[in-house]
Amino acid sequence: MQRENEFLSRNDVEDLNDLASSIADYYFPYGQIDPIVIAEKNNITYSFGNYSDSFDGLIECEDEDFHIFINLDRLKQAYSERARFTFGHELGHYFIDNHRNSLLKGLSPSHCSFTGFQSKNKAERQADYFSSCLLMPELGFRKYCHRKKFEYRIIDELSKKYGTSKSATAIRFCAIGNHPIMVVYAYENKIKWYWSSDDFRFRWLKYGKDKLPEDTVAGEYFTLGRTVAGTEPVYAMDWFNVKFSNQAELPFKEHSLLQGKHSLSIIWED
Ligand SMILES: [Zn+2]
Incomplete structure (x- = not known):
């Protein structure tokens, strides 16, 4: 990673890789990772819908229940590469302790994600990195x-x-x-x-x-x-x-x- 572009600490990189790879290996020891199945196994509900240009993905927490929205207006179809990546990104907000805790406390009210390493926000970068490690286990x-x-x-x-x-x-x-x-x-x-x-x-x-x-x-x-x-x-x-x-x-x-x-x-x- 380029030094001046470095947006995640070395610890972040290692921790996110360990976390995501262990989840991937646990649910999908063989074959391609399906983030939708990981959501289902964790009782996270989801919907694919047309939400115009407002976000790629979104995770909401209400009464300790999590729901993921994937925006097909921006990501074409449910199994497109970008939809899979965005789904993995939203799972990151669930599996990364800090992210989940602030969602549970209502501190980060369902923020809109624009995925694919474009955001300068640190939590977004972490979720992007989580997603790439989840979909491509080490x-x-x-x-x-x-x-x-x-x-x-x-x-x-x-x-x-x-x-x-x-x-x-x-x-x-x-x-x-x-x-x-x-x-x-x-x-x-x-x-x-x-x-x-x-x-x-x-x-x-x-x-x-x-x-x-x-x-x-x-x-x-x-x-x-x-x-x-x-x-x-x-x-x-x-x-x-x-x-x-x-x-x-x-x-x-x-x-x-x-x-x-x-x-x-x-x-x-x-
Ligand atoms: Zn996000």
């Missing part, structure tokens, strides 16, 4: 990666295996994958967030946190309208702020998913 994820050489296909396959989005899967790979990668998400050529594995060689992007570097697949998509579907070779200096000249031409690979105003780039050393 042991199975590591086992799948074991001894596989990294290429984009791995993210693609893991995302299918776990029913998670490419961005959530790549972020999870940063934390527990077997090869250092960086993930950069941009909207309209502006970088919204980026993450990297702790042992990724470079810390800083070429233009910092704001603009995509122009000589990259993602950069050319926005500036030249050029679309490349596969994995492309790039040099370290194309993406990163390179301090030593002998590192400028280190070979990296970039795989960018480009759609409309969005780009999601996965970058790794060749």
Whole structure:
């Protein structure tokens, strides 16, 4: 995880991973995790409805009973990747002690969640992280990666295996994958967030946190309208702020998913 982007403490990261992975392994020792079943087993009721643009998900507590709302207006259908992720996020508000206690005390009256690592609110970040650990439990994820050489296909396959989005899967790979990668998400050529594995060689992007570097697949998509579907070779200096000249031409690979105003780039050393 990028230092300056660090929004969860190391303790948080470990605790949330332990909590979510143990719940996942308990209810689903094999196969894909279904957050709906976890809700049912914990007597949490839920509804999928059309609530326009007001939230992705919501958890309410009334007389110690919990109810989850999932907004299909924003998440398409109940088993979409984003609906699953949002359901996992709302379960986080139930399973994380502090969150549940403040819901029980009526201190955080049913707040609206916008999920997918977009919120700056700490509780929201915690619930997002919980969800990614719940849907992609550590042991199975590591086992799948074991001894596989990294290429984009791995993210693609893991995302299918776990029913998670490419961005959530790549972020999870940063934390527990077997090869250092960086993930950069941009909207309209502006970088919204980026993450990297702790042992990724470079810390800083070429233009910092704001603009995509122009000589990259993602950069050319926005500036030249050029679309490349596969994995492309790039040099370290194309993406990163390179301090030593002998590192400028280190070979990296970039795989960018480009759609409309969005780009999601996965970058790794060749
Ligand atoms: Zn939330």
